[in-house]
Every structure is written in structure tokens, then in C-alpha cells.
Amino acid sequence: MESKKLYNLWIAALGIVLLAGFITIIMLFVKGHGELFSTIDKIPWTILVAAYIFFILTSVGLTFITSLYTVFGYKKYQPIVKRAQFISIVSLITGLSIMVLELGKPLHMIYYVISPNPKSPIFWMGIFYSLYLAFLIVRFWKIHNGDWDSKLSRFAGVGAFFVAIAAESTAGSIFGLIEARPTFFGQFMPIYFLLDAFLSGIVTILFISLIYHKVTNTSTPVLESIYDDLSKIFAFVLGVTILFVLWRTISGLYANRPEFAVVEHMIDSWSFRAELFIGLLLPFGLMVTKAIRKNMNAKLIAAIFAWIGLGIGRMEMLMSGQILPVMPKVSIQKNMILYNPTIWEWVICFFSLALLLFLYTMGEKYLKLGASPKLATE
Amino acid sequence: MAKDENRKESSRRNFLKSGLTIGAGAVLGTGLMATVNQVKAETSGKKLKVLTTDGKVLEVAESLLTKENEHKHCKPITGKEARKGIPYRKFTMVVDLGKCKNARKCVENCQKAHHLRPEQEWLKVYKMQESEETAPYWFPKACFHCDNAPCVNVCPVSASFKRSDGLVLIDEDVCIGCKYCMVACPYDTRVFNYHKPKEESDEKYSPETSTPMREGTVGKCDFCPDMIRQGELPHCVSACPNGALYFGDIKEDAITNGDETVRLREVLKDKAGYRYMEYFGTEPNTYYLPPYNRLFPFKEKESNS
Numbered sequence: 001m002e003s004k005k006l007y008n009l010w011i012a013a014l015g016i017v018l019l020a021g022f023i024t025i026i027m028l029f030v031k032g033h034g035e036l037f038s039t040i041d042k043i044p045w046t047i048l049v050a051a052y053i054f055f056i057l058t059s060v061g062l063t064f065i066t067s068l069y070t071v072f073g074y075k076k077y078q079p080i081v082k083r084a085q086f087i088s089i090v091s092l093i094t095g096l097s098i099m100v101l102e103l104g105k106p107l108h109m110i111y112y113v114i115s116p117n118p119k120s121p122i123f124w125m126g127i128f129y130s131l132y133l134a135f136l137i138v139r140f141w142k143i144h145n146g147d148w149d150s151k152l153s154r155f156a157g158v159g160a161f162f163v164a165i166a167a168e169s170t171a172g173s174i175f176g177l178i179e180a181r182p183t184f185f186g187q188f189m190p191i192y193f194l195l196d197a198f199l200s201g202i203v204t205i206l207f208i209s210l211i212y213h214k215v216t217n218t219s220t221p222v223l224e225s226i227y228d229d230l231s232k233i234f235a236f237v238l239g240v241t242i243l244f245v246l247w248r249t250i251s252g253l254y255a256n257r258p259e260f261a262v263v264e265h266m267i268d269s270w271s272f273r274a275e276l277f278i279g280l281l282l283p284f285g286l287m288v289t290k291a292i293r294k295n296m297n298a299k300l301i302a303a304i305f306a307w308i309g310l311g312i313g314r315m316e317m318l319m320s321g322q323i324l325p326v327m328p329k330v331s332i333q334k335n336m337i338l339y340n341p342t343i344w345e346w347v348i349c350f351f352s353l354a355l356l357l358f359l360y361t362m363g364e365k366y367l368k369l370g371a372s373p374k375l376a377t378e
Numbered sequence: 379m380a381k382d383e384n385r386k387e388s389s390r391r392n393f394l395k396s397g398l399t400i401g402a403g404a405v406l407g408t409g410l411m412a413t414v415n416q417v418k419a420e421t422s423g424k425k426l427k428v429l430t431t432d433g434k435v436l437e438v439a440e441s442l443l444t445k446e447n448e449h450k451h452c453k454p455i456t457g458k459e460a461r462k463g464i465p466y467r468k469f470t471m472v473v474d475l476g477k478c479k480n481a482r483k484c485v486e487n488c489q490k491a492h493h494l495r496p497e498q499e500w501l502k503v504y505k506m507q508e509s510e511e512t513a514p515y516w517f518p519k520a521c522f523h524c525d526n527a528p529c530v531n532v533c534p535v536s537a538s539f540k541r542s543d544g545l546v547l548i549d550e551d552v553c554i555g556c557k558y559c560m561v562a563c564p565y566d567t568r569v570f571n572y573h574k575p576k577e578e579s580d581e582k583y584s585p586e587t588s589t590p591m592r593e594g595t596v597g598k599c600d601f602c603p604d605m606i607r608q609g610e611l612p613h614c615v616s617a618c619p620n621g622a623l624y625f626g627d628i629k630e631d632a633i634t635n636g637d638e639t640v641r642l643r644e645v646l647k648d649k650a651g652y653r654y655m656e657y658f659g660t661e662p663n664t665y666y667l668p669p670y671n672r673l674f675p676f677k678e679k680e681s682n683s
Contacts, residue, residue, distance in 0.1 A: 032572065032573065032574070032593055032594065033572055033594065034572030034573040034593075035573075037572075039570070039572045041560065041566075041568070041569050041570055042566065044557035044560040044561050044570065045557060045561060102556075103554050103555050103556055103594075104553070104554070104555020104556075104557075104570065104571070104593070104594025104595055104596075105553060105554050105555045105592070105594045105595055106554070106555075108535065108537075108551075108552060108553060108554040108555070109554055111535035111536075111537070111552045111554065112534065112535060112554075114535075115535055115536040115537075115552060116534070116535065116536070117531075117533055117534055117535060117536040119531045119532075120531065120532050120533055120534040120558070121532065122532065122534040122556060122558055123534040123535075126534065174558070177532075178528075178532075178561055178562050179528070179564070179658065180528060180561070180562055180563060180564035180658070181561065321561075322561070325566060326563075326564055326565070326566045327504065327565075327566055
């Protein structure tokens, strides 16, 4: 009875956010981006792009989690595969939906087919993500019908893993190939995206699963052992990400080109500090301490902090290449440009999050996301 | 010397072959440039005196004068035809920084001709200063129509395209509004059409006129190909009261600001012309002449004359 009440409250809360989102979307189509969004030509990509990256990273990261069983054959992780696979799909759908809202002319997407430009990373990202979605759906459909190991099922699972790598690194290359913006440019950006995707995947599966088990009281020793393993990987990936962020910052401070002045500016910002201290160092500290790591609540807290850090980090990364105008003359470059999202942009971000959580909740209710053929051990 | 000869020889070359551009501002008292499309011996109607670039005073019927701002676009070139370019041409712009005083007529005329909103500037005039010790100068900057244009490379649907005549244009009927081109352009030349056009128009859209603009797509300087097709200069060039902007054809090695026509290669050599941020390797089709021998002292406050 108590849990039903909680469930209804949860659905009602999501419903309110979704309703606000739908109203905003209708207003967006009627009034246009110019009326609702904080529009600055010098900062073309804003919070909706950050949200898009956040969701596609999560999707790909969850596919990496499923690959522990699907690609690398660790049967122990089978109990979390279906849930991870489903959240991966809804996260991708959420990400793609938010991208449609960001585009000025979404109906012109038909020109992807009519007049494609294979030189464009966005073109390839579109191709890879479409393929990725198809693989994910086939794989999930097969799993849902109890077919974990047929040729087609395995092909879809393995295919999703490899296409996810292609898609995510191509998404990174969208930034990494922009020579005009030195803080974006470089071969590390695609790798960084993969790394952050992995982190996002671990954080999301821990975050959602632990809350689910807490609410439904469905935790088992096998599952707890899986989450123990994941928290070790979590600590490792956090460590690598911290190294990456630190070296990116140090190289930015060391550089003389005026474009890198943005790094100094970023260090002074609350968002950078929040990303580094709350989103990375604090969960890292929790997860490398064995006594704390063993505790399920500590895992959840670390995941929540890291999850907040990932959200801020996406915005931080996106702004690093844009808040300083591209014209490299001292007279123009004295001031950074400020970007503050409007209330409507925030509503759409929360709408997308609510959409993901709502779809996940429906999946949990109707699709038996905890199912696996057997709780096998390795 | 050689330059003077050129001026004499090629005072009215190709761009102006069908039109006579005249500086009528002083005579009309309006401060506007005017174009005589056909000079006929009309006798009826109000007559006005206009000053030609050769220094002659002509009396013409007012009806024959078309104010630049009221210029009508030629028949819109659309579809595949708009992507081909004008045959045997390669267009270029040259900006003489010594002549710019930030009068902003170029910006205003461009905005009027393309029905842009006040905040949308396809051509921007920046105050430039290399360092605190060096002198500031005004720097007009439109699209550079690069031969190796990053915006064209990154557009996922080929809405941005490069033509045989050197122009980089946008087909707003194809653009998905992803803004990748805006992020990729090293020169900050593109603007997003966040709102509907300022004025309603019955015109048929053409990438050559970029009007009426499509909300939710990207716009930018197009070098006014519709004007070029009519043998006239881009709106910004004809509007500049100080002749700072030159437009011309690389293949013909000729550029004009409407007052004088000069050899492109010679002027680039004589005045040490350069391309902005050459190191990007984008091969821009806009050249700058350094601000030596300035016509005007630099004034922070913008001047409107």
C-alpha cells in the first residue's frame, strides 16, 4: 500500500514536469527559439546541446555496461543487462528528442537522405546513432523474449557495442575537428567522450538500480556483488577522468594562445569547482575507500554526486569553446560572454529527464527489467 | 603610375557594364547612393541633378533613379542553378582599412537589402587593436567566402555550399538549423535567424538573395549574387561613402569600389595586401590592405558621414 502510494506520487511528479514540458514544446513550435531561448550568435550551442550530449553519453555508457556480458562474456553481470539495455534505449530516445527541439528546422532532417554531406561529422553521427538505436531495439526485443544467445541476438548486442563506440567517438569529433576553437580541437576529444560515456553508464546504472532496489526491497547478494564490482570500476574511471580534467586544465593554463584565456576564467567559476570537487573528487574519495565502497548507500551517494558533476561537466565543456569570441584580437577578447539559460530552456531539460525516468518506470512496470535466464555466476 | 593608367583604362569594367553608379549624395542631400539603371532623355516628371564618378553633372528624371535601399532583386535563381555559380568568374573583396571610419553605411545597406533585423549583421565593423601599444583601426568583416570553407565541410545536409564563382552560399530551404557551421567558422561571420523576417515579403526564396529569410536557419553575407548578375556591386560596396570596400573578379584581375577600378594583383603588391588569419588554411577570398596612410584619424565614437 505504502509503495503504491509512493509510486502514484512518483508518477504524478513526473506527470507535472512532462506536462510543463509539453506546454513549453508547443510554445516553442508556435513562437520559435528566438522568443523562448536565450539566443546569442556567439554561443550557438547552449544547454539543450549539453543535455543532448548528457543523454547520448549515458546511453552509450550503459551499452558498455551490458557489453560486460554481451561482448566480454562475464555471465555474472547478466542480471543487470536487461535494465541497462532498456535505460540505454530510452536515454538515446530522450537525447535524440531533445536534439530535435534544439534544431531550428527539424523537418529539414529529410535532407540527411536527399543531400547528405559525408565530410560532416554530424552526418556520420546521425548515421551511427540510427544504426545504434536499431541494434539496441533488436537486442532488447530478443532479450525480452528470452532469446539471449541466438545468433541474431548476439549480433545485435555486439553490433550495438561497436556502433556505440563509433557513434560516441564521432560525437566527440564534432568538437575535436573544430580547428576554429582550440579548446575543443584535438584528437583527445573523441576519447574523452568515450571515457565520460563509460562514467555516465556506471553512474546511471548504480543510481537507478540502487534506488529501485531500495524502494522495492529487491536487492540480492548476487546483485550486491555486481554493484561492488561496478563501484571498483567506477573508482577507476573516476580516477582516469580526474587525470584527464586536470591535464586538460594544466595544458590550457600553460598555453599562450589567447583562446586559452578561457581556462583561467573557468577555474574561477563555481561550475568548474563543482564538477571537479563534487562531481569527481568526492565520489572518487568515497569509492577508493574500501570500507565506504562496500556500503550500498555510499555507492548511491557517490553516484548521485558524480551524476550532478556529469551534468555540470557537459555544460562546462560546451561553454569552454564558446564563451570567448573567436576573433583573436585583444580589443575584442577582453570580456567573456555570459550565457544564462531561460526558464523555458530549464523546463525542457527537466522535461527530458522526466521523460527518461517515466519511460524507465514504465519499462520497470511492464517489461520485467530485472529478468535474466538464470542468476549465473562467472 | 601604373595604377593611374589602370584607373583610366578600366574605369567602367564588367561589374558596372549595365549600370552607371553615381555618387548622388551631395546633390540629393539625402546621403544615399543612387543608381541610374537606364539614362534616357526623358522630359516629363521632376528632374534632379546628379554627379557622375567622372565629375560630370547630369540632369535626369527622378523616376529613373532607384535608391539603393529600394533595390529590387532580379528573378530568383533557385535549386541546382543557384549552386552552380556564374560561369568564368571568381569573385573577391578587398577592404582598404586606411579608408574605413566606421560610417556603418555598409552594415545598414546590407541589413535593409536583406531585410535583416537590427541585431543581425552580416557585415560587422570591429574595432581592432593588436596590443595596447599599437594603434586601433576599424575592421569591416563580411563572409570571406573561403575556398576551403569549414562551414561547407561540416554542414551535414550540404545546405552550405561552394560555387564555381567562389561564393559560399546557404540554401535556407535545406538548412536544419544545427548551427555547426556557426561553431566551425573561425571568423564569426554567421548569424542565426532566430525570428521571422522583419518584413513580410511575397518574394520567392533564393539562396542568391537570401530573402525572405527562413526562421530557424543560418544566414550570412552572400556577396549579393543577384546584384552581380545585374552587373552591379554588392550593397555594402556601393554604400561605403569612403570607397573602403572593393569588389571584383580574380580571373579578370580587376576590382572596383564604384569610384575607381584597379588591378587586384597590383594593389595587393603595392599595398601589402593580406588575408585575415591566413594560418587557418581556409583560403579566404577577401583581402585586406593594411591601415597605412589613413584618410581619417581613428575616433572611438562612430561617425555617420
